[in-house]
Amino acid sequence: MSAWAPKQHALADVPDRTALQRLLDDAFPDMAGDYYGSVIPDTVFLETRGKDVFGHLALFKRDVLLDGQPDRIGLLGGIAVATGWQGMGLAKALIAAAHDQLRHDGVAFSILFAFDPDRYLSSGYRPILNETRFLEAGLPRQFVYRGGMVAVLGDRPWTCGLLDLQGPVV
Secondary structure, three states: OOOOOOEEEOHHHOOOHHHHHHHHHHHOHHHOOOOOOOOOOOEEEEEEEOOEEEEEEEEEEEEEEEOOEEEEEEEEEEEEEOHHHOOOOHHHHHHHHHHHHHHHOOOOEEEEEOOOHHHHHHHOOEEOOOEEEEEEOOEEEEEEOOOEEEEEOOOOOOOOOOEEOOOOOO
């Protein structure tokens, strides 16, 4: 049993957006300012103490084409844990909370694109070798993203066909 209890929020209902932005700026300095831009998650999971935000995960539910067939997947992004809180299982708790929500919603697969893929193996993720089609700055792109990972959340097996995100990554 985890000591963590991430809370689910709509982005508009996050109690302290300034504290959240500080965490995201520290975790993703190349995206400092407004991490979300125009891509708003369906929900965010936060771990807080008082006004301090020290854990964050953004969950996007996306209608995609997987091997040419319509499907709905979860995309995880912005997984961030404040420096002083790393190594305590918080990222794993955030991911578990997102997976629970996806299972509740009947979503069979969770995808993430990782800079450090090995970090997510213990949460059930495996590398994918699918070609992935997406939009970047409004332009179509397609390639095998070497940090792409999938967690199978149900009984249906993952396919190695084309994954068309039908929009930006996250």
